[in-house]
Amino acid sequence: MGALTLSQVTKSFGRTDVIKGVDLAVEDGEFCVFVGPSGCGKSTLLRMIAGLEDVSSGEVAIDGARINELAPARREIAMVFQSYALYPHLTVRDNMGLALKQAGSSRAQIAAATDKAAGMLALGPLMDRRPAELSGGQRQRVAIGRAIVRTPKLFLFDEPLSNLDAALRVATRIEIARLHRELGATMIYVTHDQVEAMTLADKIVVLNAGRVAQVGAPMDLYNDPDNTFVAGFIGSPQMNFLKSGLLGLRSDLLGIRPEHLAISTETGQIAGRVSHVEKLGGETLVYAATEGHGLLTVRLFGEHDFAVDAPVWLTPDAARTLHFDAGGQRLRH
Template sequence: MSALTLSNVTKTFGTTEVITGVDLDVEPGEFCVFVGPSGCGKSTLLRMIAGLEDVTSGDVKIDDRRVNDVAPAKREIAMVFQSYALYPHLTVRDNMGLALKQAGTSRADITAATDKASAMLGLDPLIDRRPSELSGGQRQRVAIGRAIVRRPKLFLFDEPLSNLDAALRVATRIEIARLHRELGATMIYVTHDQVEAMTLADKIVVLRAGRVEQVGPPMELYNDPANTFVAGFIGSPQMNFLKSGPLGLSSAQMGIRPEHLEISTEAGQIAGKISHVEKLGGETLVYVLTEDHGLLTVRLFGEHDYQVDAPVWLTPDAARAFHFDEHGQRLRPGESSAAGRATP
């Protein structure tokens, strides 16, 4: 039995279809991330699961129960939003326990639930403070605690880290991953940040313009992308795309990850000159401007010294190259361009 099933789900606003025929199964205990660029429909899809948006057609099932016409409060879900949505006059404890209080839960059970959530999230020293006395990261932990105490069948996260600075994003991301392991809960998480998707997900759903482009584990999408969109979206820095095949595949577009481009000052297959160098300590990113393929990125591990405007040569690792047909669909060994066009 799947924890969540979407069957040919669509959503239209007027004459505009924003979600198109989405099919998806999320297994119990799975951490599933919806990822894609702004406007791809990921938050709309999450809101349809929550019941905050109506489903135009298709079915949404939670634990095999069709919930299309079930009110959000009765779907046994808890949602954590980008905005913390905490009551400013309530303490941390009261914010976390409010939903239980409104449901008529006993004081003893509310205290037990909030104490457990507070301990899991490291909120014990803050339990009697109000939101105005908390940092952004602390407020987000309270919002997550409020979801935990409800013991929902599904946790829904809508870009919960967007308001945090870089360091807090990493720390909170680690906390969410730890909570998932400890709770064993089913979580659906929306983000535009592919790094969040890669580091948190058991399963990633890549969306573009309301359609699912590919579904799979993070490293499967990284190592076996179905098309140029997935190949370019998953991975940081993003994949390089070469306009023609320097390895003899002239009829197709070639993709190569930055770490699979060799750089040399002496010889190689693609001539260029260095446009910019980013020294990040543990790695160095070298941006090379080429005549035929535009700007290409080379990822080198460790510290390297390259000078801007210096001439260099690049050579792709043929064994790590990806090939795509004229429609952007993946061509695998033995497939022709025509076969690629037939790829779903």
Template sequence: MGTLNLSNVTKSFGKVEVIKGVDLSVNDGEFCVFVGPSGCGKSTLLRMIAGLEDVTSGDVLLDGERINDVAPAKREIAMVFQTYALYPHLTVRENMGLGLKQLGTPKADITAATEKAAAMLALDPLMDRRPSELSGGQRQRVAIGRAIVRTPKLFLFDEPLSNLDAALRVATRIEIARLHRELGATMIYVTHDQVEAMTLADKIVVLRAGKVEQVGRPMDLYNDPDNTFVAGFIGSPQMNFLKAEALGLQFDTLGIRPEHLEISESGGEIEGRVSHLEKLGGETLTYVRTDLHGLLTVRQFGEHDHPVDGTVFVTPDQSRAFRFDAEGQRLRG
């Protein structure tokens, strides 16, 4: 079991409140991702769950047991850090088995656990190397292996891919998703990269300034955001926000995804000039500067060409648009 519940959890540093009454449930076997901009409190919240930060008020419960005052080493939680945190003088084998050794686990059990984790992570040929002899991706796999051998109730990942290059991030992301399926373990993953959140999560928790803005499945947040913050944060490129009054509509803001804008050089609803063009092979992103709505992003699938500084016309698909009030809250119905 690995069910986590947070009940009105807060965290203050002196007079500064950084976590402001978070309520959250993470089910056994679920992959939950905390996502939000830098400084929103996601890593602080993760560290409170791990016991590395004290909880100012509220309760942290693991399988129904309150663990606020339980020492980190006794919480049955394993954490994978952004910086790997490997001991440079120990081999891969020794790094992976160190936690079990400190718990007094029999040597034969340590060997069996490390060999099983090494096989899962394709680390078998590297077991006698030291961290300095490994690539960044290999070091991260060792850090993940060190967590696996402990068979914890809950895995915590604190931006584990941020130090890797683009290709390694994709490969390691796929490995983490595979491990989740194989282990069936409860995992909480912190990232500021919404692409990681969308591709890994069963459940996404969107945080802003220490508060939960919305919780839901990835495509639910994409297709049904509660407010302009979630709508703008989830999705890449981000949603366009148009002034509804300028379009003759009776609310404040019209939100429209880049793929739901049509672009033409012959006529349309909103006139603008092409500011920049990004040809990515499988898709083309055209940035259009308009007088009333600022910079709009149009996504077209395939290869397209629009002259920079040329006049174009953009038309939103109203059937795919979102309506928001002056406070940024979603208008439904």
């Protein structure tokens, strides 16, 4: 079991409040991702769960039991860091089994656990190598394997893919998702990359300046954000925001996803000029400068040709628009 509960958790460094009253419930077996911009408090919150930072006030509980005062080693938590933190003089096998050895497990138990983890991570041929003989992706898999052998109640990942190149990030992300399905364990994952959040999570916690902006399933946050912060942060390219008064609408602000904004060279609702075109193969992104609404992004599927500086007309899909008040809160009709 590995259900996590945070109740009015705060963290202050001197007079600076970093975490400002977070309430959260993560169910047993859930994959929960903390996402937000740099400085929002997501890594600090993870370190508080791990016991690497003290809780200023509030309660952290696993399976209903308060763990605020427990040392990190007694929390039954395994953490995978951005840096691999492997011992350079130890082999892969010894790095993975070190925590079990320190806990007094027998050689047979250590061998069984490390061999099982190695099989899950395709590390078998590498078990007698040292970290210097491994690629970055292989080292990260060893770090993940070291966490697996401990069979913790919670797996905590602190931006584990940041040091990998683009192709390895995708491959390792798929590997982590597969491991979650196989292990059925509770995982909490910190990232600033909303694509990682969308593709991995059962539940996303969007943090903004130490507070929870919204919690929900990935597509719920994408399609039904509570505020302009979540609407703008979740989705790539990000949502367009229009001054809806210029369109004769009642709300202060109108949000529309790039794929729900039509573009035409003949007629439409908003006049603009093509500022830039990105041809990505499977899709085309057109950036149009407009009066009153600024730079708007249009996503088109497939290949399309638009000349820079050409006049265009944009029309939002009225059925897919979202309405916000002047403070950025969603208006629901």
